[in-house]
Amino acid sequence: MTVATKTVLLVEDNEDNRIIYATALRYAGYSVLEAITGTQGVQQARDGAPDLILMDISVPELDGWEATAILKADPLTRHIPIIAVTAHALPDDAERSRKAGCDGYLAKPISPAALLTEVDRRFGRPTPSYKPLRPSDPELSMGSGF
Numbered sequence: 001m002t003v004a005t006k007t008v009l010l011v012e013d014n015e016d017n018r019i020i021y022a023t024a025l026r027y028a029g030y031s032v033l034e035a036i037t038g039t040q041g042v043q044q045a046r047d048g049a050p051d052l053i054l055m056d057i058s059v060p061e062l063d064g065w066e067a068t069a070i071l072k073a074d075p076l077t078r079h080i081p082i083i084a085v086t087a088h089a090l091p092d093d094a095e096r097s098r099k100a101g102c103d104g105y106l107a108k109p110i111s112p113a114a115l116l117t118e119v120d121r122r123f124g125r126p127t128p129s130y131k132p133l134r135p136s137d138p139e140l141s142m143g144s145g146f
Contacts, residue, residue: 006123007031009050011041011067012085013059021054024112025119038062042070045077052122055102057086065100072101081122085110
């Protein structure tokens with residue numbers, strides 16, 4: 001299975017974060033499903049059969065810990081790796097995420113490059129899906145003509 005066929009479910013209620021992370025994932029070749037609430041995340045996981053779930057913990061309706069516990073208890077979804085991506089950054093929060101069933105934990109703020117590095121690692125991608133830009137790269141040149 002190639003990376004282009006991998007689907008990531010992004011459960012994130014913050015619109016800015018959702019746009020940034022989804023854009024980075026799509027740019028890297030992943031298919032992305034999006035959910036804003038924990039309830040939507042559970043439904044999307046059941047309906048969309050993603051290969052990986054990035055789960056914000058502070059989402060409405062069902063929080064990320066509850067949504068994860070539901071998904072890990074369901075025979076249809078328990079095999080899907082879930083990575084907590086959260087601003088809950090205390091040591092107890094990482095442990096609570098693990099106990100809920102999360103397979104990984106990333107504390108916000110997290111750059112899109114760091115997020116992609118973890119997703120790539122989970123899928124066994126040998127080279128990073130992003131190219132860090134240097135100030136001399138043409139992609140950064142504005143070409144304003146002034």
